[in-house]
Amino acid sequence: MAVFKRGKLWCYRVNFKNADGAYVRKNGSGFRTKKEAQLAEGEVKQSLNKGFNLSAGDELFTDFFQEWFDLYRKGKRALKMIKTSSQPLLSLKSTSLE
Structure with a gap:
């Protein structure tokens, strides 16, 4: 976990283990002052x-x-609401990104 200067801008780097146990690095850059980078690093921590x-x-x-x-809405509303809410989702899944 570090805050450092790259060129004219400040950056931060935070290393942590994810749920799978693998190490992951989170970077942030483009801060004008060291304090801004430290605050952003603190938010990530x-x-x-x-x-x-x-x-x-x-x-x-x-x-x-x-x-x-599935977690929050299903079973809490009428069947009509479920059909209308999940229909756009089904159409999104069927379209391909080009």
Whole structure:
């Protein structure tokens, strides 16, 4: 975990173990002052201490939405709401990215 200067801008680097036990490095750069980089590094450390998964940004939105929907919304609304809410998700999954 370090704050350092690269050229004219400040950067930070945080190393941690993810849930699988593999080491992961989180970098941030483009800060004008050392203090800004230290504050950003502190926010990342706080997120890690609270148990946030910093690698979750690699997940596709459709997968995230499906997981959220199954966990929080399914069974809490009428069947009509479930059909209308999940229909756009199904169409997103069927389209290919070009």
